[in-house]
Amino acid sequence: MEFNEKKVKIMGVAESLFAKKGFSGTSVREIAKKANVNVAMISYYFDSKEKLLSSILLYKGDYLKSKIDSILKDNATNMWQKLDWLIDEYVAKFVLNQSLHRIILRENSLQDNLYLREFVNQRRLEHYKMIRDFVIKGQELGVFKENVDLIMLYSLLPGTTKHTVFNEDFLKLMVKEETGEDIGQECLKKRTQEHIRNCFRLFLEKD
Template structure:
């Protein structure tokens, strides 16, 4: 696992902010250096290029999730409670910086940059294994059915969230959501609960 020092973490935070506000293409290394109050050479020294900086940012963000999932698995909770907490963890993290996650997913989907996704995929695999452990625990206790496509659960969670985000005008009208605060409140209450119910239904549904 890649460990970043304080200065690298500071640069990553600035890059995340600027990528979120202006997009990857709309942000230059010079912009990042200016905002972080450092010289461009320091970014080159630590990361090599803007693409490598994005790669490091992706790894850093998903590694944080890995640590939280490790802690979740150790808690004295039922499998149902762990699934609920996991979904809430996913959505709260994504919603905190939705635009950055959209940029990451766009870059992965389009493969426009020369970015090494091996480390990113390794962390995703680890997170998937942690989810599998929770589900296996529920299966051993007779709470969850056996025929579960575990790998499809994360995209089910995130796909629902991103569909909601990408159709804000429609859902704003349907649910009378007028401000960003209205949307955040709805996401962190109603949408999370809807996703939790959906995933738990999948875990107990018999074919």
């Protein structure tokens, strides 16, 4: 799917409204008014509100895929450096786009939104395949350990990231309780990145 300037503007407006009012609580008419376009243009570009949200996911997700494809071709960095970058980038983008992920989490739990659930599951599957193929390449090169449960290894990445982002206040409270420190989101993000990198190394490093 191609994204021109007008499409990107509409998606940006829609994302902010979805985050503020919820997907179900936002109408196409509201999006059109805020984006200074007519309803017909939104229907022409996206067909429906569900497909507008899925287009936002595609737009944000395609960036990560293109970056991963690019770094895999970079012969100046080794597989461990690439893995560290991949994890850091995933966590950073999740934190940056957390309002979108909250929308997805909320809407994906609704039983009547079958289209969105199926779309989100397909995007998650694509992310898993990117990580899986990366690890397999490292195994073929003799860098990563073989006989690793790739499904559970991958689950560490979105699972830990979601827990950190969606429970930020509680985690800050725990850190305060244990260390007496008041930490910000940036510190928590870096701590999450480091922890996931260490976990992946623990499972992938050869004995």
